[in-house]
Amino acid sequence: MLQRATSASRGPPLKLCFPPGGSTPAGAEAATGPTRSVFSSMGSTMNLESLLHDRLEPALEAVAGHPVDPAVRASPHADFQSGAALALARELGRPPREIAADVAAKADLTGIAEVAVSGPGFLNLTVTDDLIGRALRAAAADARLGVAPAAEPERIVVDYSSPNAAKEMHVGHLRSTIIGDALARTLEWLGHDVIRVNHLGDWGTPFGMLVEHLIDLGGDGGGDHSIGDLTTFYQAARAKFDTDDGFRTRARLRVVALQSGDPLSQQLWRKLVAQSQRYLLDSYARLGVTLGPDDFAGESRYQDDLAGIVTGLGEKGLLAESDGALCVFPAGFTGRDGAPLPLIVRKADGGFGYAATDLAALRHRVGKLGADRLFYVVGAPQRIHFQMVFAVAREAGWLPDEVTAEHIGFGSILGADGKMLKTRAGGTIRLAGLLDEAVARASAPAIGIGAIKYADLSGDRRGDYVFDWDRMLASTGNTGPYLQYAYARIRSLFRRAGSGPGPVTVTEPAERALAFALLGFEPAVRAAAGLAQPHRLAGYLHDLAVAFSAFYERCPVLRAGSEVRASRLGLADLTARTLHTGMSLLGIEALDEI
RNA sequence: GCGCUCGUAGCUCAGCGGAUAGAGCAACGGACUUCUAAUCCGUCGGUCGCAGGUUCGAAUCCUGCCGGGCGCGCCA
Known part of the structure; x- marks a missing residue:
């Protein structure tokens, strides 16, 4: 039986979309035309960085004589900055400030941003309040918050959770299950064709x-x-x-x-x-977790393919016998004393090794499932193993160049002592017990479960993380409860408001800051999906909740005059929808009341 | 020994080529007849492991070293 997820599950899916009316924020109607035209130069509606990028690019090209990446970034000195002129200085033999000024003069930013040359030659870009308002209104009118689905959807097989049959789940299965589910949800929401695979250890x-x-x-x-x-x-x-x-x-x-x-x-x-x-x-x-009965694809399923894997490798001349076992020695892998590292496909006793099963599964996912991309959400210690499996599959022709295979590794869960999380007696911590405790410690089950999941997703998956109840359940800081509280507060606001959101216009600094946070959703989701790093989205959601809290302290909503009130309700509604969507992509439940 | 990976504030972590390195906790000081204070504002706190290199610019890229974790044949 496997221990695939050395330290490593799909349940009631959280709703990604808002049901009409009822308990979710208002105004989530389908996107339609007019307000989008302003942003037609961008790939999608809500991304100010893209808009500025597209406006600066022609100016840069005109100045440099060839295409140049404007490298638009958020900046503490303005809304955005571009350092492209600095990089061009040597090539053009001109002072960077002069180049920056030239680009500023040539860029068509009318009605979009104020531009100024700053410091050694940065272009500081200050977006107009009018543009912010238009962008927010466009987002508000779109059920997808302005994030367009993938133009070219890919079929992505995500292998995660992968527990053993006949054994209870334990902490070791937690990370693969949580991280894999967040990735599957996010990729799916972005329009990809996600196939969840639960590689159950049901054989051997x-x-x-x-x-x-x-x-x-x-x-x-x-x-x-x-x-x-x-x-x-x-x-x-x-x-x-x-x-x-x-x-x-x-x-x-x-x-x-x-x-x-x-x-x-x-x-x-x-x-x-x-x-x-x-x-x-x-x-x-x-x-x-969104794994269901149809997602089980246990090791047993590949049993009839294993002999074919071995003969296939043999026909391609890749097999070598070593100590009675049949192995492949893929190029570039060495072990102790620099000796070539084997991938054992058939053991000396004639049984098939797990490598054979992994190869059969991979071949099935590419050949039968038609995958464009393969994700394996499995602990970091198995990194080499998967690299070898991928290498062998490439050599055998089962993994064509146009299909990518990626090991999404993650670190261990540590106890307060910095060592692998165990019970005081040194035993394995059962998942059920862990969840029981989370629920017991929290004021609501969804808060306890959410806290555990968020703690796992809020840090870079590649590193280890220290499991600490007090920290993950804290109502302040980068935690699940903080996000849930921010969301519940907004829902409470609407229960009292008696009216819905109106068109957004930003004037106050706190409104502006919140607006910027809202407009950062698309880049955050794309980063989380593109890099398979859910913590990018988690960190974004925390920043958004912080921006909302500051706004909420400084800008009275219900007591404001009718137009301002409607606008602020608009900001609050868009915040709630963004939080709700983002949290659901991570698999964290957003509660209407706490 | 070889390989992978990680060393950022007292603690837990972001940032991963751009202008004075950011949060939370802890410590200290403020804001509650509240739109849910489970919140917010402020102060204190860092030779970004060390040393070189690349670059107009390095916490971020490269090399070496030091330290931790993991892996290195019939478990997965």
């Missing part, structure tokens, strides 16, 4: 042991087993396997029987797996 030696144990207990083992029973069941089988030579021998024979299609073995195995799947789906539901 341990199942010989488990089936044999089930037989020992009396044929089909009697009545219902809950997963708790399955856990003790597993432990009992394991103990017997470790201490009883006779049982160990029978277990090995049982594997052979199971794999050769013995009816009784198969029947009992199916029973174990089906029970595991029910338990897993319950866990996913509780976690708010």
Whole structure:
């Protein structure tokens, strides 16, 4: 049985769109024409950076004589800045400030931004309040908040969660499940064709042991087993396997029987797996993870393909025998003493290694599922393994150049002591127990679950992170509860308002700051998806919530005069919708009331 | 030994080629007859592990070193 997600699940999907009326923010009507025309030069509606980029580009080209990236960025010195003139100074043999001034004069920014040369030669861009207002009104009129779906959708297979059948989920499965789900949700929302794959560990030696144990207990083992029973069941089988030579021998024979299609073995195995799947789906539901019954694609599914994998590799001349095992030695991988590193496809005992299963799964995903991209959300320690699998698949011709395969690795969850998170007794922490505690510590289940998920998603996945209840449940800081509170506050505002949002016009600094935060949604989502880094979106949502809180402190909404009030309600509504959408992309539930 | 990865404020983390490095916690000081204070505002706090290099410009890219974590054949 696998331990694919060394430290590593799809449940009730959170709604991505707002139901008409009811408990969600108002004004989420379908996007239509007129207000969009202003932004027709941009790929999409809401991205000010893109707009400025497109306006500066021709001016830069005119000055430099060739295309130049304007490199528009948010800046503390203005709304945006471009440092492109600095990079051109040497090439053109002119002072950067002079180049910047030239570009400023040639750029068509009328009605869009004020431009000024600053410092060593930066172009400082200050966007007009009018443009901000138009951009916000366009976003407000669009159910997708101005984010256009992918022009060329890709079929993306996301392999995540991947727990073991017949065992309980534990902390080790948490990250793959949460990160993978956030990626799947985000890519799907951006218009891609996402295929979720739950590579269940439902095959291999341990199942010989488990089936044999089930037989020992009396044929089909009697009545219902809950997963708790399955856990003790597993432990009992394991103990017997470790201490009883006779049982160990029978277990090995049982594997052979199971794999050769013995009816009784198969029947009992199916029973174990089906029970595991029910338990897993319950866990996913509780976690708010979008993995469903159709997403299971266990290792067992590839059994009939393994022999073909080996012969295929043999025909291509890639196989080598080493210590009785059949291996591929892909170029560029070395281990101890610089010796070539093997990918073992068939073990010395004639059984197939996990590499064979991974290759078969990969071939299936490319050949049968028609994937353009493959994501494997699996812990960092397996990095080399996947690199080797990808390399071998390329050499074998199963992974064409136009298909990308990527290992989305992640760090470990550490305890306060900086070591892998364990119980005080040094045991494995059960996922169910962890969720129980989260719910017990929080004022609502969704807050506890959200806190755990957000803690996992708010930091760069590649690093380890320290699991700390107090920090993840804090109502302030970059946490799930902070986002949920900000959202609930806005919903409360609308319950009292008695009227809906109106057209937005920004004047106050806090309004302006909030507006900018709102307009940063698209870049944040695209960064999160493009880099497979959900923390980019998480960090954005936190910044947005902070900007809203500051706005909320300084700009009275309900007490304001009717036009200002309507505008501020417009800002609040767009904030709520952006938070709601962003949180749902991360798999965090947004509550109307806290 | 080789490889991968990470070293940023006392702690937990962002930033990953641009102008004085940002948050939260902790510490200290303010703002509650509240539009949910589960909030907000301010102060304090950093030779961005060390040393070179590339660049107009380096926390960010490259090299070396130091330190931590992980991996290196029949588990996944």
